[in-house]
Amino acid sequence: MNAIYDTLNDKQREAVFTTEGPVLVLAGAGSGKTRALTHRIAYLIEEKHVMPWNIMAITFTNKAAAEMRERVDDLVGADGNSVWVATFHSSCVRILRRHADLLGYSNNFTIYDTDDQKTLMRQILKKMDLDPKLYKDRAILSRISAAKNELISSAEFQTRSAGNFREGRIADIYTEYEAQLKNNNAMDFDDLLVRTVELFENYPDVLEEYQRRFRYILVDEYQDTNTAQFKIVWLLAKQHRNLCVVGDDDQSIYKFRGADITNILNFEKSFPGASVTKLEQNYRSTKNILAVANGVIRHNHGRKDKVLWTDNEEGDKVNYIQYDTAYDEAYGIVKDIEEHRNTFDYKDCAVLYRTNAQSRVLEEKFVANNIPYRLVGGVNFYQRKEIKDLICYLKTVANGRDDLAVQRIINVPRRGIGATSISKVMTYADQYGMSFYDALTDWEHIPSLGRAGAKIAEFVHQIQVLRSQAQFLTVKDLLEHILDDTGYRAELNAEKTIESQTRLENLQELINKAADLHDEPEDAEALDRFLEEVALVAEVDSLDEDENRVVLMTLHSAKGLEFPRVYLSGMEDGLFPSMMSIKSEDDTDLEEERRLCYVGITRARQKLTLTSARTRMINGETHAEMPSRFIKEIPPLLLDVPGRAVRKPAGSAMGAASSSMRPGAPTASGMGTSSFGGTGSSEPAHLGSYRPRPNVLNQKSSAAYMGKEFKVEKAGSLNYGKGDRVRHMKFGEGTVLEIENGKRDYEITVSFDQAGVKKLFASFAKLEKL
Numbered sequence: 001m002n003a004i005y006d007t008l009n010d011k012q013r014e015a016v017f018t019t020e021g022p023v024l025v026l027a028g029a030g031s032g033k034t035r036a037l038t039h040r041i042a043y044l045i046e047e048k049h050v051m052p053w054n055i056m057a058i059t060f061t062n063k064a065a066a067e068m069r070e071r072v073d074d075l076v077g078a079d080g081n082s083v084w085v086a087t088f089h090s091s092c093v094r095i096l097r098r099h100a101d102l103l104g105y106s107n108n109f110t111i112y113d114t115d116d117q118k119t120l121m122r123q124i125l126k127k128m129d130l131d132p133k134l135y136k137d138r139a140i141l142s143r144i145s146a147a148k149n150e151l152i153s154s155a156e157f158q159t160r161s162a163g164n165f166r167e168g169r170i171a172d173i174y175t176e177y178e179a180q181l182k183n184n185n186a187m188d189f190d191d192l193l194v195r196t197v198e199l200f201e202n203y204p205d206v207l208e209e210y211q212r213r214f215r216y217i218l219v220d221e222y223q224d225t226n227t228a229q230f231k232i233v234w235l236l237a238k239q240h241r242n243l244c245v246v247g248d249d250d251q252s253i254y255k256f257r258g259a260d261i262t263n264i265l266n267f268e269k270s271f272p273g274a275s276v277t278k279l280e281q282n283y284r285s286t287k288n289i290l291a292v293a294n295g296v297i298r299h300n301h302g303r304k305d306k307v308l309w310t311d312n313e314e315g316d317k318v319n320y321i322q323y324d325t326a327y328d329e330a331y332g333i334v335k336d337i338e339e340h341r342n343t344f345d346y347k348d349c350a351v352l353y354r355t356n357a358q359s360r361v362l363e364e365k366f367v368a369n370n371i372p373y374r375l376v377g378g379v380n381f382y383q384r385k386e387i388k389d390l391i392c393y394l395k396t397v398a399n400g401r402d403d404l405a406v407q408r409i410i411n412v413p414r415r416g417i418g419a420t421s422i423s424k425v426m427t428y429a430d431q432y433g434m435s436f437y438d439a440l441t442d443w444e445h446i447p448s449l450g451r452a453g454a455k456i457a458e459f460v461h462q463i464q465v466l467r468s469q470a471q472f473l474t475v476k477d478l479l480e481h482i483l484d485d486t487g488y489r490a491e492l493n494a495e496k497t498i499e500s501q502t503r504l505e506n507l508q509e510l511i512n513k514a515a516d517l518h519d520e521p522e523d524a525e526a527l528d529r530f531l532e533e534v535a536l537v538a539e540v541d542s543l544d545e546d547e548n549r550v551v552l553m554t555l556h557s558a559k560g561l562e563f564p565r566v567y568l569s570g571m572e573d574g575l576f577p578s579m580m581s582i583k584s585e586d587d588t589d590l591e592e593e594r595r596l597c598y599v600g601i602t603r604a605r606q607k608l609t610l611t612s613a614r615t616r617m618i619n620g621e622t623h624a625e626m627p628s629r630f631i632k633e634i635p636p637l638l639l640d641v642p643g644r645a646v647r648k649p650a651g652s653a654m655g656a657a658s659s660s661m662r663p664g665a666p667t668a669s670g671m672g673t674s675s676f677g678g679t680g681s682s683e684p685a686h687l688g689s690y691r692p693r694p695n696v697l698n699q700k701s702s703a704a705y706m707g708k709e710f711k712v713e714k715a716g717s718l719n720y721g722k723g724d725r726v727r728h729m730k731f732g733e734g735t736v737l738e739i740e741n742g743k744r745d746y747e748i749t750v751s752f753d754q755a756g757v758k759k760l761f762a763s764f765a766k767l768e769k770l
């Protein structure tokens with residue numbers, strides 16, 4: 001047998017070699033579950049001679065799918081290619097692209113993202129004349145999503161809501177929303193799962209085809225499957241029952257998206273006779289990191305107790321650093337990364353946080369210090385206005401049935417087709433049950449359009465021309481045509497602002513992406529493929545490991561990944577755990593946050609740093625923040641808290657403080673943690689040395705103490721002005737366009753000869769006057 005299986009422990013081998021019948025691997029973080037899955041695929045192909053196309057492996061993110069495909073390719077070579085490795089959602093897209101016509105869609109249906117959903121919902125609420133204060137688009141969409149994930153149809157929702165006025169209204173909205181999606185030949189993300197279940201349940205022959213094909217099914221991160229996903233697995237596996245699922249009940253963090261932890265806890269009931277394997281050795285983290293993880297998660301009640309140990313070295317203690325402000329915190333992290341550059345590459349480091357909003361301050365510090373980083377999630381590239389506009393043009397050219405897409409671009413760039421004309425067309429479309437685009441082509445029959453009629457005719461003509469061009473153009477060339485022929489590019493060029501420049505760069509990036517398709521000019525399906533890929537770019541997909549950049553992402557996106565050096569930022573009560581979970585009457589909400597904390601801690605391989613701020617701006621207001629209760633749950637001996645040792649009598653205080661820090665660890669004075677000593681606090685920081693310091697923002701500016709480290713030019717000592725030629729270490733020579741006196745520092749806008757226009761903080765840019 002191939003030696004690759006020697007690198008597995010006995011328990012992992014058991015999970016790999018038990019190929020027939022249902023198998024559950026329930027084990028803690030970093031115990032090699034994912035590794036066992038990839039080796040199982042190799043084993044099936046190499047030792048059991050299973051055909052690769054008879055194997056289906058489901059992962060949680062596209063990123064994880066790509067990683068698994070890579071690992072499988074490494075293990076079994078080219079054969080691995082025909083193994084079906086995908087997320088639930090992309091698997092469903094692939095299946096529905098073949099069969100959606102059976103359900104009354106055309107197979108080139110559109111996939112709506114969150115923004116599309118919101119636009120549609122707002123239209124529906126308006127049309128139904130519902131008070132937007134009482135019926136909020138987001139809240140309603142999340143109710144509908146929850147129902148869909150539990151496979152509750154709008155009809156069933158109607159029945160269940162009988163007698164309750166508000167629920168009845170929501171049921172009506174749900175019904176209308178479904179009707180509109182179908183009219184637009186569109187599915188939202190939840191539909192992808194729901195329609196696949198519908199397909200399998202109503203077309204047994206289709207189900208049978210896939211059951212025959214997927215003789216061996218493997219599912220990673222099974223603890224986060226929801227009802228619809230469970231149903232898909234169950235339907236596909238119920239004949240052959242060769243199903244292997246792996247997961248960790250302590251890492252179930254998607255309850256808010258309908259994940260149902262009972263799917264993994266009841267696996268043996270759903271698939272009687274299942275063999276259950278537990279992995280207990282962690283291969284990922286140091287002893288110290290693992291002890292911290294265990295220290296936190298053991299506070300959850302009613303969990304399946306698991307033993308998790310490691311042979312790895314003890315490692316450094318876990319750091320906990322409390323900063324004055326979120327800016328200080330971000331700067332402290334940036335500086336710590338920079339200080340450890342000789343032992344850790346940028347790409348070894350990840351900064352994790354609870355909410356996307358926290359990324360802004362972090363990003364600011366990364367930019368100011370010229371540290372390459374990659375933001376995963378947040379304002380996704382595809383959420384940008386200009387990108388969405390172009391995607392909507394493509395959708396209109398590909399499939400005029402997507403009303404929202406057509407409405408988005410009909411007056412972009414401005415064509416003199418105003419809101420009134422658009423609403424006349426919408427009314428006409430409604431009246432005759434036609435799509436918005438079809439109504440546009442019928443403009444001559446729409447009453448009182450006036451001069452807008454001719455404009456609409458022009459627009460329709462332009463789309464028709466693009467459609468005929470699309471037949472013999474690559475997607476890249478089609479994009480270029482759209483940009484030029486519609487005047488979109490010219491308008492941005494004429495604007496000559498930084499924003500328009502950025503937009504043009506983003507559009508270039510989209511064109512680059514299209515060029516990556518390498519499609520032939522006459523490839524009729526290339527456009528659909530492109531749109532599909534774009535719709536499925538999950539948040540975590542932008543993570544490209546070859547690039548040497550620090551990764552910034554939410555804790556949720558980090559699931560399943562690992563990094564040598566991890567920072568968990570914003571460890572503050574009310575932020576993490578979230579205020580909602582603290583206030584919730586349901587204890588399990590707080591437990592879900594604790595699992596999220598466990599996920600975060602266990603991403604770290606060698607070094608973990610926990611950070612928090614004493615004050616933080618939330619929704620424009622400065623709030624005093626308490627350290628997270630999760631910090632207090634960690635046995636104090638496991639934590640290294642700079643400044644904690646100032647408990648010692650005066651005189652020995654500083655010596656004691658520094659002795660608790662390892663070489664290279666941030667020093668109190670340089671990191672804005674000086675308040676530990678400065679306020680004479682005698683309590684261990686993690687046990688609540690917290691003291692509100694409302695005026696801390698004014699007391700000292702970050703730049704002041706940053707100066708010690710970076711020897712910044714003091715604000716005010718700029719020796720260059722607007723119009724001067726300057727040189728930057730990285731970007732080369734350029735001309736100063738603008739100097740703004742920002743709150744913390746001067747912000748300098750420079751047009752670099754090579755690198756283009758950049759906005760920089762004066763202290764860090766260190767521009768040299770030429």
Ligand SMILES: Nc1ncnc2c1ncn2[C@@H]1O[C@H](COP(=O)(O)OP(=O)(O)OP(=O)(O)O)[C@@H](O)[C@H]1O
Pocket residue numbers: 007008009012028029030031032033034035036248251282283284559560561562602
């Ligand atoms: N038997 C083994 N020998 C050596 N290294 C191993 C072994 N099993 C797993 N590893 C390594 O340990 C790390 C964690 O493995 P893996 O990602 O498969 O764990 P996991 O259980 O899936 O974790 P998570 O719960 O976070 O998804 C990886 O770097 C993997 O290569």
Ligand SMILES: [Mg+2]
Pocket residue numbers: 033034035220560
């Ligand atoms: Mg894993």
